[in-house]
Amino acid sequence: MAASASVVLDGVGHVFPVAGGRGAVRALEQVSLTIAGGEFFAIIGPSGCGKSTLLDILAGLLAPGEGRVTFDGAEIRGTVPDGIGVVFQDDASFPWLSVWDNVAFGLRGRGLDKSEIAGRVGAALDFMGLKEFARHRPAQLSGGMRQRVCIARTLVLRPRLFLLDEPFAALDQQTRLLMGYELLRLWRETGATVVLVTHSLDEAAMLADRIGVMSSRPGRFIETVATEWPRERSSQILTDPRFGDVTSRLWEKLRAESLRAMGR
């Protein structure tokens, strides 16, 4: 079981220059947040509010223009630190490798012996229900299965912080729900901290301990909603009256921001 980690964002802002030197776009402004170790935190917000930029900064893929981000007390600044695993919205599986080799990809070249790699890959494939597809190529799998391959590839690295950027956006509703449960199981069993960016209010309300609602661009957190679900939660949550309360509260905040993002 991986140890959990805490993440602190302090006054984070970022500006992107416009191509051709014609001005700049402020993507994030004064984003401050603390995510406790082992917490499941979801981020929602209108399109273009800077959710993915924030996740890139958290991952160390982008250095923040302003402010400071720390992970377990160490500053993250444009370099991915050890202990962070990222799953993207787009299918990031490598089509030239088998499922097994895709999952083992990040472990190779790290000085691990073959039996250690085989053990970790086997366990991750088993966990994600991919064991019988180990020799398949990604092209032979469905979109949901390919995304599970990418999650398994991250899982074998035993990250203390999972960052997921709309990982289920391209999947159908049923698969999304099932993948959501898989994610909850992964979170419970690894003890890792999870940060999930999603467009789906239901997904955020069902999975997360807390949900951060971002404003339209420049993005900042305008509200943080705590769901107070037990750690051992299940699909029963969907029928809980509090689930409706949470999604209503999220929508109330998000609606105004979405209209603003649409220029109304």
Place this chain on the structure above:
Amino acid sequence: MKRAQTWLDGAAVIVAILLAWQFLSLIVGAHVLPPPRATAGRLVTLVGEPRFLADLASTAEAYVIALAIGMAGGLVLGVAFGGWRLIGDSFEPFMHLLVATPKVTLYPVILLLFGLGDSAKIAFGVLHALPPVAIMTANAIRTVRPVHRKTALTLRLSPTAYATRLLVPAVLPDILGAFRVCFAQALLGVLVGEMFASTRGLGHLLMASIGVDDNPTILAIVAIVFVFAGGGSAALLAAASRRKS
């Protein structure tokens, strides 16, 4: 089963070509277009002639050198163009210009630079073969999916590991496609070079045969080139398909 079907399809195409050739020969006359059987007979006698073997060896040598320079040079330039934007923006347009220019118009310049002989035809082969490889390699590198680049960063791959374990496999199908073009273009360049200003090689033999209306020899040489170019191209295409599947 699938392989057997592929072979059957290939055999059907060859039979269709031979039938069409025979039919055309009947229409225009065997003296203008010798039929497949006569061409095959000439091919057998040709292979036994020392002069032909010397020409074949000369063409093969020039071709291998042009191909190697075209592939290696194109690959190096393509990596530079695709990997470093400034270099690509500055020099890649010249490659596009070379591809667009009818290269036969540059042959006098090649002759001035290299003189009559093997160097000129090799240079002409390289001129045909290198630019497509450089352009296609550069495009392949530029089109590596951003999510794969991001994944490499999140998996903390070293630059060497990124190049060998991600970049090379990702661009390999496109590089094999570029080599397929290079394979045909180098042959075209060398043969055209031999046709215009050389005293040996299959291109020279072809021109000499045209001069004396030796149509069976012309067709025999065309058949050799056709089989070689077609076979090589098919092998590279199969390799690229295997990588993609």
